[in-house]
Amino acid sequence: MNKKANEITEQSTWQELTVGCEIYEPGTSRLTLTGEWRSKIPVWDPEKCRHCMMCTPFCPDSSIPVTAGKRSDFDYDHCKGCGICYTVCPFGAIEWKEVH
Amino acid sequence: MSIRDRMSGNEAIATAMRQINPDVFAMFPITPSTEIPQYFAQYVADGKVDTEFICVESEHSSMSACIGAEAAGARAVTATSSAGLSFMNEMLFVAASARLPIVLAVANRALTGPININHDYSDSMAERDSGFIQIYSENNQEAYDNYLQAHRIGETADVRLPVMICEDGFITSHALENIELESDEDVKAFVGEYHPEEYLLKAENPLAVGPYGVSNYYMEARVAQAEAMKNAKRAILDVAADFEKTFGRKYGFFEEYRMDDAKMAIVIMGSSAGTAKAAVDELREAGKKVGLIKVRVFRPFPGEELAEALKNVKAVAVMDKSEGFSANGGPLFAETASACINMEQRPKMINIVYGLGGRDFTVDHTRRVFAHLEKIIETGEIGPTYIHLGQRDDRKEVL
Amino acid sequence: MAYNLKEEMSKKERFEAGHRLCAGCGAGIVCRAMMRAVDPEDQAVICNATSCLEVSSFQYPYTAWHDSYIHSAFENAAATAAGVESAYVALKRRGKIDNNCKIIAIGGDGGTYDIGFQSLSGAMERGHDFTYFCYDNEAYMNTGTQRSSATPRFASATTTPSGIESVGKKQNQKDLTQIMVAHGSPYVAQTTMIGTFQDFHEKAHKAIYTEGPTFVNVLTPCPRGWQYPPEILPQICKTAVDTCIWPLYEVEEGEYHLTYKPKNKLPVEEFMKLQGRFKHCFQPGNEWTIEEAQNYVDRKWEELLEKCN
Numbered sequence: 001m002n003k004k005a006n007e008i009t010e011q012s013t014w015q016e017l018t019v020g021c022e023i024y025e026p027g028t029s030r031l032t033l034t035g036e037w038r039s040k041i042p043v044w045d046p047e048k049c050r051h052c053m054m055c056t057p058f059c060p061d062s063s064i065p066v067t068a069g070k071r072s073d074f075d076y077d078h079c080k081g082c083g084i085c086y087t088v089c090p091f092g093a094i095e096w097k098e099v100h
Numbered sequence: 101m102s103i104r105d106r107m108s109g110n111e112a113i114a115t116a117m118r119q120i121n122p123d124v125f126a127m128f129p130i131t132p133s134t135e136i137p138q139y140f141a142q143y144v145a146d147g148k149v150d151t152e153f154i155c156v157e158s159e160h161s162s163m164s165a166c167i168g169a170e171a172a173g174a175r176a177v178t179a180t181s182s183a184g185l186s187f188m189n190e191m192l193f194v195a196a197s198a199r200l201p202i203v204l205a206v207a208n209r210a211l212t213g214p215i216n217i218n219h220d221y222s223d224s225m226a227e228r229d230s231g232f233i234q235i236y237s238e239n240n241q242e243a244y245d246n247y248l249q250a251h252r253i254g255e256t257a258d259v260r261l262p263v264m265i266c267e268d269g270f271i272t273s274h275a276l277e278n279i280e281l282e283s284d285e286d287v288k289a290f291v292g293e294y295h296p297e298e299y300l301l302k303a304e305n306p307l308a309v310g311p312y313g314v315s316n317y318y319m320e321a322r323v324a325q326a327e328a329m330k331n332a333k334r335a336i337l338d339v340a341a342d343f344e345k346t347f348g349r350k351y352g353f354f355e356e357y358r359m360d361d362a363k364m365a366i367v368i369m370g371s372s373a374g375t376a377k378a379a380v381d382e383l384r385e386a387g388k389k390v391g392l393i394k395v396r397v398f399r400p401f402p403g404e405e406l407a408e409a410l411k412n413v414k415a416v417a418v419m420d421k422s423e424g425f426s427a428n429g430g431p432l433f434a435e436t437a438s439a440c441i442n443m444e445q446r447p448k449m450i451n452i453v454y455g456l457g458g459r460d461f462t463v464d465h466t467r468r469v470f471a472h473l474e475k476i477i478e479t480g481e482i483g484p485t486y487i488h489l490g491q492r493d494d495r496k497e498v499l
Numbered sequence: 500m501a502y503n504l505k506e507e508m509s510k511k512e513r514f515e516a517g518h519r520l521c522a523g524c525g526a527g528i529v530c531r532a533m534m535r536a537v538d539p540e541d542q543a544v545i546c547n548a549t550s551c552l553e554v555s556s557f558q559y560p561y562t563a564w565h566d567s568y569i570h571s572a573f574e575n576a577a578a579t580a581a582g583v584e585s586a587y588v589a590l591k592r593r594g595k596i597d598n599n600c601k602i603i604a605i606g607g608d609g610g611t612y613d614i615g616f617q618s619l620s621g622a623m624e625r626g627h628d629f630t631y632f633c634y635d636n637e638a639y640m641n642t643g644t645q646r647s648s649a650t651p652r653f654a655s656a657t658t659t660p661s662g663i664e665s666v667g668k669k670q671n672q673k674d675l676t677q678i679m680v681a682h683g684s685p686y687v688a689q690t691t692m693i694g695t696f697q698d699f700h701e702k703a704h705k706a707i708y709t710e711g712p713t714f715v716n717v718l719t720p721c722p723r724g725w726q727y728p729p730e731i732l733p734q735i736c737k738t739a740v741d742t743c744i745w746p747l748y749e750v751e752e753g754e755y756h757l758t759y760k761p762k763n764k765l766p767v768e769e770f771m772k773l774q775g776r777f778k779h780c781f782q783p784g785n786e787w788t789i790e791e792a793q794n795y796v797d798r799k800w801e802e803l804l805e806k807c808n
Contacts, residue, residue, distance in 0.1 A: 005560040014320035014327070018560070019260060020199035021321050023308040024298055026565035027515030029556070034517055056508045057535075057696045058733060060527030062516040069505035078516035082523030083730030096730070123589040126582060152589040154581060157621030161578035164618065167571050168546060168582025173596070174589055176582065194571045300544045300567040301587055303598040310570035311559035 006031060030078075034061065038081035041099050044073055048093035055085035055094065102280040102347070109237070109272035112244035112279055113179070113205045113265070114139030119287035120251065121149045122203075123174035123294075126156050126165035130184040131217050132269040133207035137179060159184035163191035163204075170200040171309045173299030175251065177202065181269055182209035185223045189230070195262045196231025197325060198309055201254030202262040204232070205247065208370070209269040210457040218458020219269040221369065221422040225431045231325060233263040233332050234399040236369050238355075240277045242396075243267040245349055248282070249339045251291050256335040259328050264399075268371040270458070282347055290346050329400045336397055353402035355394040356409055358384055362391030364473040365410065365447075367436050368419040369395050372454075372461050376419075379466030390470050395432065403439030410440060413447040415473040421455045429453075429486045448482050452499070454489040465489055468499045502697045507535050511565075513543075518563035519555040523729025525719035525736075526552045526607075528692050529634045533603070534566070536703035541599045542566060544583050548576035548606030548615055551641040552634065574614040577622035577631055580604040584627040601707050602629035608649035609639040612675050623682040623712045630706045630713045633675065636721040644724040648673040651744075652795065653788045654776045656724075661779035666788050671795055679714040680750045686711075688749035690758075691718040691736045698747055698758055705749070718745040726775025738770045743800040748807065755806040764800075767793045 002008050002016050005028035018024070051071055056064045063079035065072045086096035107115070114136045117125070127137035137153075144153045152174075156162045162178045169176035180188065185206060195202050211222040224234060233253060237243040246265045254263040267273055282290075298307045313321055333353075340351040355373070358380050359365060368376055373394035383390045393409055395402075410416055418437070420430025428434075433451035440446050452469060455461040469489070476482055487498045513534035520527045530552070537543045543566040547553045553570045556563040571579050580602050590596045604622075606615055611633040619631060638656050639645040646656035652671045655661040659668040679687045686709040688702040699717070706713040718739055722729040739745040740759055744767060747759040768789050771777035780788040 005562075008560040010316040012320070014323040017317065017320050017324060019324070020197065020309065021311050021313055021317065021559045022198075022298060023311070023557075023560055023562050024305055026306050027512075027517075027563065029515045029517035029519075029561040029563040032517040032519070032561050034519065037522060051505075053504045053508045054695070057504070057532060058528060058692065060520060060522075060524050060531075061518070062512050062514060062527075062531060066505075066508040069509050071508075075516055080522035082732075083728075084523055084732050087730045088733050123593070124582065124585045126585070150589075150592060152585040152592075154585050154625060156578060156581065156625070157617060161575060161581070161618045161621055164571060164575035164578035165582030165585065168569060168579035168584075169586040169589075170582075171569050172544065172583045172586035172590070174586035176586070190572055191575070198571070300569060300583060301542075301590060301596050301598070301600055302567075303542070303596065306542075306565065306567040308557055308562040308564060308568040311557045311562070312554040313559045317559050 033077045034080055035077045038099055040081045040083060041097050042074055042085050043095040043097055045093045048091050050091055054088050054090060058084045058088050102282060105279050105281050106276055107279055108274050108276055109240040109243045109267040110135035111139055112240040113247050116244050116247040118143045118149055119284045120291050122151055122177045124152045124169035124176040126154050126162040126178050128156055128159045128162045130181045132209055132273045133179045133181040136205055159187040160191060163188040166202045167195050167200055170202050172301050173296055175294045179205040181207045182211055182223045185227060192227055192230035192232055199260040200262060201260055203250045204264045206264050206266045207269045207273040208266050216457040219271050220456050224266050225422040228399060228431055233261050235397055236266045238371055238373050239272055241279050243272060248287060249343055252339045253335050258331045259335045261328055261332060271371045333400050353397045353405055357392040359391035361389055363389040363414045364470055365391045365393060365413045366417045366419055366469055367393045375461055375463055376466045379463045383470055401435050407439045407443055410447055415448045415476045417469045417473055418451050420451060420453045423453055423456055448476055450485045452487050452489050459490050472499050502700060504695045510535055510539060513565040515563045519558060521723060523722045523732060525732060526634050529717050529719050532696055532699045533632055533703055536700055536707055537601050541601055543601045543603055546576050546580040546583060546604040548610030549573035550607040550610055573610050575618045576604040576606045576610060576615055578618040580629045581622045581627045584629050604629060605632040608633060608635040608637060609647045612649045612673050613647050623684055627712055628710055633716045634719040635716055636719045636724060638724050640721050640724045653780055653792055666779060666785055676716045684712050684714055685709050685752055686713040689716045690747055691745055693736050702749055727773055735773055741765045742767050742770045744770050744796055746803055757807040767796050
């Protein structure tokens with residue numbers, strides 16, 4: 001039996017799955033790269049950003065990393081491009097562009 | 101040292117629960133299992149157990165609460181009957197697939213309709229494919245003994261499956277009989293403490309239970325569960341062996357009664373076996389080579405072992421105390437027949453459905469069944485294979 | 500301690516990226532805010548009803564949760580939580596565990612207002628120490644926007660579609676928040692996602708740290724079901740509270756407090772016009788639907804103000 005989610009794949013045998021399909025570690029969804037779903041992309045302008053944090057709680061995908069009261073660039077591996085952050089930014093620090 | 105006492109099956113099961121002192125008991129009343137949580141509530145009130153005893157608002161919730169509690173790291177138990185078991189149906193499958201060794205006491209009772217409170221196995225037979233281990237009891241002693249073995253079987257590392265301990269509603273659940281109880285200390289030592297490796301309340305790491313499983317995982321998960329049920333066969337025998345060593349009473353998958361040179365046999369379950377044994381004794385006295393197999397463990401079904409036990413028999417009547425509405429016989433018949441299908445020499449086999457909704461089953465009924473089997477052997481004609489026994493009928497009864 | 504958005508957002512994330520909720524789904528935002536309300540030193544067990552959230556946040560082997568999580572079925576999140584809480588009490592009493600753990604149940608409106616209502620009512624009555632969050636997106640979204648008892652009157656759902664003979668759902672929604680108050684819960688609140696999330700956070704924190712069975716009802720827009728472009732979720736939530744369609748209030752030990760009173764109460768059509776599910780209400784001949792919707796909201800709002808005074 002594999003106990004780690006990153007060792008379990010769609011090729012795993014039944015013996016390799018966890019008992020009852022349990023998972024014993026936190027936040028393994030990180031292994032799923034939902035950034036691939038994006039049809040539009042938010043682009044952060046650090047120059048305009050005043051780190052007011054208004055965008056951060058509204059992100060449904062936990063894709064605006066915050067450390068010690070300051071945000072950093074988007075986690076594009078997971079951002080689905082919904083555009084909510086763009087609409088709540090009071091300073092025009094987020095653009096929302098078509099993905100080409 | 102065993103203690104001789106006199107009590108009902110419900111009290112025997114409640115006593116076993118008291119001795120085990122589970123962490124959580126989620127109850128909902130239904131006849132005839134209600135006494136089990138009633139006895140237990142008194143144990144709580146009297147400080148004889150320190151179980152978290154919760155009175156939930158339905159059987160669906162009692163099994164749901166057991167699932168939450170067991171996953172959280174507790175030993176969780178409940179009891180039910182009939183419609184209550186049916187109401188749990190969805191959650192029985194969830195408990196089994198989440199591999200949670202909950203123990204559920206069932207006082208078997210007929211399903212509606214018409215609504216009826218008496219005994220047959222329609223309730224637990226409807227859950228035979230739920231993934232629960234199912235162990236049936238002939239009397240209060242077996243109900244008690246089976247219950248003492250349940251937690252250890254279910255909690256065995258390569259099993260991890262929930263267990264249903266069945267007793268016959270009213271016949272066993274309410275009738276007072278003599279019983280040998282074991283001391284609280286001996287029971288605690290035999291059953292042991294529950295120490296799951298992973299549980300929701302564990303401090304060191306989280307546990308996630310009950311995922312969505314896409315097709316690429318679902319089948320592997322089901323195969324793993326099916327393998328666990330196969331492992332349960334070994335675990336049941338291991339625990340029974342230790343039980344015999346500890347308390348002196350012997351259990352297996354089924355009991356063979358006077359089967360040594362038997363030419364005719366009936367396969368039966370529960371308290372009816374006691375009645376049928378009296379008929380077997382009587383017929384043996386008269387020189388008839390008859391025997392009986394009482395199935396104790398229905399899930400996992402001991403197919404190979406049962407076929408082996410029936411290999412020298414010429415004719416078998418499989419007795420179903422539940423109607424399967426398959427137009428082809430009841431569930432015990434289906435299992436027994438399929439177990440025998442690859443034998444070199446198969447006995448002739450018929451199914452008799454009897455005792456529905458508490459309809460009497462008597463020594464005379466058993467005699468008639470054996471007389472019928474004798475006729476089959478004599479004539480070589482099997483005749484109808486799906487027969488009802490004991491009902492009023494404006495046609496001539498087959499038996 | 501006063502609410503500080505920067506501090507809150509600097510906390511370790513407890514609802515991980517990579518879940519499979521739709522882009523812009525309100526439920527993901529709710530879960531993040533809900534988990535921020537659990538103090539960092541405490542553990543939590545999440546008991547989730549079958550829902551979009553469940554199939555998206557724990558698809559084997561990927562869990563979005565940093566805390567322990569259990570899903571067992573649709574109608575029993577509260578009963579499952581009751582079992583977890585009972586185990587917590589029993590194992591603590593027996594000295595088998597000594598960690599602090601908060602028990603949280605979460606379900607959609609289908610799993611809470613409808614099919615899970617009995618088990619929720621039972622668990623509230625028994626007094627387990629847990630908090631139930633309903634992420635109310637006003638229909639059965641996981642199965643494709645069928646009406647629930649939380650769907651507002653006149654909303655077009657796939658089982659109450661608008662048409663020549665229909666103006667959408669015929670009935671007003673069940674007022675579940677009030678029903679939870681009637682259970683005698685020590686803390687019941689209604690909130691949604693607005694501004695700095697102070698309202699959400701303070702209510703969620705109070706609910707989680709009030710002993711006994713507590714309930715938080717969160718209006719949670721669904722872009723697909725409500726038929727609006729995902730990026731306007733903040734506007735939808737704000738309009739819901741400014742029209743008084745979704746008043747923000749809390750009830751502590753039976754005492755009502757309004758936590759937000761709009762300066763200018765907006766007409767309900769401001770909320771309705773943002774969403775495709777109310778499109779038919781704006782067709783000529785259907786003006787009466789907006790009027791009736793307004794009358795209903797006005798009546799409920801007045802009733803609430805009375806309770807809060």
